[in-house]
Amino acid sequence: MTDQPQQRAQDERIGVYVCHCGTNIAGVVDVGSVRDFAGEGLKGRGVVLSRDYTFMCSTTGQELIQKDIVEHGLTRVVVAACSPHLHEGTFRTACDRAGLNPYLCELASIREHVAWVHTDHDAATTKAKAIVSGAIERARHSVPLEAIHVPVDAATLVVGGGIAGLQAALEIADAGHEVYLVEREPSVGGHMAQFDKTFPTLDCAACILTPKMAAAGSHPHLHLHTWSEVERVEGFVGNFTVTVRRKPRYVLEDVCTGCGICIEKCPIVVVDDAYEAGIGYRKAIYMPFPQAVPKLPVLDPATCTYYLKGKGSCRACEKFCPTEPNSIDFNQTEQRVNLRVGNIVLATGFDLFDARRIPQYGYGRLPNVFTNLELERMCNASGPTGGAITLRDGRTAPKSVGIIHCVGSRDRNYNNYCSAICCMQSLKLAHLVRERTGAEVHNFYIDLRTAFKDYDEFYQRVLDEGVHFVRGKVAEVSEVPRGPDEAEGKLYVQVEDTLIGMQRRIPVDMVVLSAGIEPRHDAKQVGQTFGIACSANGWFIEKHAKLDPISTMTEGVFLAGCAQGPKDIPASVSQGAAAAARVLMRIRQGELALEPVRASVDAERCSGCRICNALCPFNAISYDAEAAVSAINSALCQGCGTCVAACPAGAIAGSGFSNEQVLAQIEGLLLTHLEPAEALT
Amino acid sequence: MAKDFEPVIIGFTCNWCSYRAADVAGTTRLKYAPNIRLIRLMCSGRIDPTFVLKALADGADGVLITGCHPGDCHYLEQNYKALRRHRLLQRTLAQLGIEPERVHLTWASAAEGAIFAATIDRFVEQVRALGPLRWPARPKPLPVAVEPELAEEALS
Numbered sequence: 066m067t068d069q070p071q072q073r074a075q076d077e078r079i080g081v082y083v084c085h086c087g088t089n090i091a092g093v094v095d096v097g098s099v100r101d102f103a104g105e106g107l108k109g110r111g112v113v114l115s116r117d118y119t120f121m122c123s124t125t126g127q128e129l130i131q132k133d134i135v136e137h138g139l140t141r142v143v144v145a146a147c148s149p150h151l152h153e154g155t156f157r158t159a160c161d162r163a164g165l166n167p168y169l170c171e172l173a174s175i176r177e178h179v180a181w182v183h184t185d186h187d188a189a190t191t192k193a194k195a196i197v198s199g200a201i202e203r204a205r206h207s208v209p210l211e212a213i214h215v216p217v218d219a220a221t222l223v224v225g226g227g228i229a230g231l232q233a234a235l236e237i238a239d240a241g242h243e244v245y246l247v248e249r250e251p252s253v254g255g256h257m258a259q260f261d262k263t264f265p266t267l268d269c270a271a272c273i274l275t276p277k278m279a280a281a282g283s284h285p286h287l288h289l290h291t292w293s294e295v296e297r298v299e300g301f302v303g304n305f306t307v308t309v310r311r312k313p314r315y316v317l318e319d320v321c322t323g324c325g326i327c328i329e330k331c332p333i334v335v336v337d338d339a340y341e342a343g344i345g346y347r348k349a350i351y352m353p354f355p356q357a358v359p360k361l362p363v364l365d366p367a368t369c370t371y372y373l374k375g376k377g378s379c380r381a382c383e384k385f386c387p388t389e390p391n392s393i394d395f396n397q398t399e400q401r402v403n404l405r406v407g408n409i410v411l412a413t414g415f416d417l418f419d420a421r422r423i424p425q426y427g428y429g430r431l432p433n434v435f436t437n438l439e440l441e442r443m444c445n446a447s448g449p450t451g452g453a454i455t456l457r458d459g460r461t462a463p464k465s466v467g468i469i470h471c472v473g474s475r476d477r478n479y480n481n482y483c484s485a486i487c488c489m490q491s492l493k494l495a496h497l498v499r500e501r502t503g504a505e506v507h508n509f510y511i512d513l514r515t516a517f518k519d520y521d522e523f524y525q526r527v528l529d530e531g532v533h534f535v536r537g538k539v540a541e542v543s544e545v546p547r548g549p550d551e552a553e554g555k556l557y558v559q560v561e562d563t564l565i566g567m568q569r570r571i572p573v574d575m576v577v578l579s580a581g582i583e584p585r586h587d588a589k590q591v592g593q594t595f596g597i598a599c600s601a602n603g604w605f606i607e608k609h610a611k612l613d614p615i616s617t618m619t620e621g622v623f624l625a626g627c628a629q630g631p632k633d634i635p636a637s638v639s640q641g642a643a644a645a646a647r648v649l650m651r652i653r654q655g656e657l658a659l660e661p662v663r664a665s666v667d668a669e670r671c672s673g674c675r676i677c678n679a680l681c682p683f684n685a686i687s688y689d690a691e692a693a694v695s696a697i698n699s700a701l702c703q704g705c706g707t708c709v710a711a712c713p714a715g716a717i718a719g720s721g722f723s724n725e726q727v728l729a730q731i732e733g734l735l736l737t738h739l740e741p742a743e744a745l746t
Numbered sequence: 747m748a749k750d751f752e753p754v755i756i757g758f759t760c761n762w763c764s765y766r767a768a769d770v771a772g773t774t775r776l777k778y779a780p781n782i783r784l785i786r787l788m789c790s791g792r793i794d795p796t797f798v799l800k801a802l803a804d805g806a807d808g809v810l811i812t813g814c815h816p817g818d819c820h821y822l823e824q825n826y827k828a829l830r831r832h833r834l835l836q837r838t839l840a841q842l843g844i845e846p847e848r849v850h851l852t853w854a855s856a857a858e859g860a861i862f863a864a865t866i867d868r869f870v871e872q873v874r875a876l877g878p879l880r881w882p883a884r885p886k887p888l889p890v891a892v893e894p895e896l897a898e899e900a901l902s
């Protein structure tokens with residue numbers, strides 16, 4: 066880096082390759098004109114050959130580049146094609162195969178940034194030429210770089226103990242690697258543990274979930290941190306340090322046997338808003354559900370008499386605890402645990418849409434309007450009604466039930482997306498209601514979405530069972546009779562039946578709102594903790610919507626389950642397994658090659674002003690007082706380049722994005738290096 | 747004049763957010779003005795004010811600086827440094843006689859292709875309204891075919 070880059074740049078032999086991408090680029094950009102511009106007009110800038118080809122990324126296209134590198138002694142390669150986020154790796158590897166340092170290959174994005182976003186062919190072609198020129202100028206100042214190899218810690222962090230997280234954690238642990246599973250709630254299981262049956266096979270949710278939960282609880286390589294949250298993540302792929310905050314359970318985990326006597330003796334009964342969705346009760350010390358893993362109670366200080374009425378009161382749990390020493394510890398405080406992991410799987414799940422936000426549907430105001438989750442709990446044999454479907458009084462079985470689809474989903478007032486699972490869930494609930502109560506069931510839907518294996522067959526089955534389907538968006542649910550034909554004590558579902566083009570008012574005893582699913586309320590903060598972003602709707606963004614829905618833009622952080630977007634159980638399990646496969650691949654490789662985009666200080670030029678020291682968020686820059694210069698630890702440096710931009714002496718070099726490269730690219734983009742006669746019009 | 751004037755704009759993008767937003771705009775085939783030419787950096791914190799001045803000096807009529815939303819920076823907080831530099835740079839530009847509105851800072855997440863496209867369109871119109879940047883420091887384009895004596899005359 067010490068020899069004059071400017072001088073060296075004069076001697077480059079640059080090959081330019083313009084891709085048609087079928088008609089994707091060639092349909093808008095005059096590819097031949099771009100090729101000639103580079104080949105003829107930029108000869109003086111070191112371009113020795115310029116070609117165009119239908120698909121540069123094809124094997125033939127890559128071979129073309131490789132052949133030219135060898136035959137024409139190319140020292141730089143510029144490929145004008147798609148975004149570097151797609152094919153930079155492809156062309157770099159091709160260059161590497163031909164013996165050219167991969168970092169001497171430059172991509173010019175003329176598809177995503179030109180052909181696909183502009184319609185004026187002339188303007189698009191001019192812009193494509195400018196971008197190619199910029200890439201050429203930048204490439205002239207590129208220097209050979211070597212990838213940075215870092216070891217991968219074989220331990221993995223899985224965040225979220227729902228079905229997606231459980232699947233990922235178990236697969237990694239089964240391969241013999243340590244897994245830390247962090248779950249915010251007192252037990253793993255997630256939303257699936259709340260359900261009764263699962264569509265379309267009607268397996269009992271607990272029957273298929275609890276074996277996985279039990280396996281996670283007893284696995285020698287799987288370490289559960291329930292009732293815990295990730296507070297801080299430091300480091301980078303292969304070497305993360307994670308701080309987990311363990312909330313106090315007020316129960317000693319290694320002493321408690323989970324016998325449940327404390328729960329039995331606790332005199333305080335409160336409404337369970339979490340697991341029982343607000344229709345059941347729990348004690349002040351409780352286990353969320355009988356199959357909870359770990360099988361440990363948790364004490365809620367917000368409702369416990371000991372904390373509310375002063376020390377010394379109640380203590381029933383402590384008095385009756387049979388263990389020695391006593392498992393109850395009223396003075397337990399939160400603890401912080403540091404974990405070192407190489408990879409992270411985020412499976413933080415979803416929140417249910419709050420149906421109160423649609424007042425015309427009456428949830429929270431009309432007693433017999435329920436949410437889908439409430440009905441799930443009612444159907445469940447271990448739920449508050451023991452599996453009986455009743456009205457809010459807890460006794461009366463409904464004779465007619467209306468199930469409203471798309472509550473909060475596909476609605477521009479709330480969430481514009483489809484929650485993907487509610488159609489099938491509503492069909493399942495319709496079936497369960499018919500089966501258990503024989504009630505007339507009306508499903509009110511906008512469109513029925515029953516894609517995927519055996520789903521539409523299930524819909525046919527529910528149709529055959531006599532469930533009524535009304536196509537139309539429900540306007541309101543009212544308890545007020547309209548006219549002498551309507552009786553008191555019913556709920557009237559006002560809906561436009563769009564198939565017959567009529568307004569209908571359908572009287573029912575019970576209304577079930579199929580509330581959609583939403584990103585976790587704190588998804589944004591969680592994303593910030595792990596260095597990943599959320600989409601406009603709030604779901605975590607995957608690396609590529611189609612080809613890589615598992616990775617994120619942050620290396621070493623993977624996604625599984627509904628945290629990435631609405632999906633059902635089979636899809637969550639698949640994604641959990643896919644994330645596990647990615648992590649295992651990393652562990653198997655043992656080390657990772659990272660982009661060598663790093664900053665370094667030229668000690669000769671550093672004046673020791675220390676401006677850069679405070680700018681680094683990774684504490685990678687230290688000051689050597691003896692030599693009176695700053696130095697950058699390349700293991701900690703992440704390559705953002707903020708210090709490079711700030712150095713008043715120009716003593717910090719940023720490899721891959723050097724000042725020379727960026728300044729040359731600006732010139733290239735603006736075509737200032739061309740004689741006016743050659744410049745584009 | 748303003749009608750015929752097509753501004754040239756250099757856009758600095760962050761590898762993690764706005765460059766991806768531009769990719770998303772492309773993938774979803776959104777349309778925006780072709781006046782902008784993008785440069786990819788790893789972070790908006792990498793933007794040396796020299797880059798902006800260089801772009802303006804070399805013929806750009808405006809510069810768009812884009813980074814991750816506050817709190818979303820891939821490098822924790824470097825976008826705040828970009829924000830600070832932008833504020834200082836705007837003052838410097840005013841002192842140099844350049845309208846500060848020619849250098850615009852905006853945030854765009856990787857998901858915000860539509861917002862990014864709309865921002866570009868708005869900024870292009872903003873710069874178009876300002877007209878070409880007439881900065882004495884800029885190299886004056888020479889006539890295409892110039893007689894040597896005429897050139898001497900012009901230079902004297």
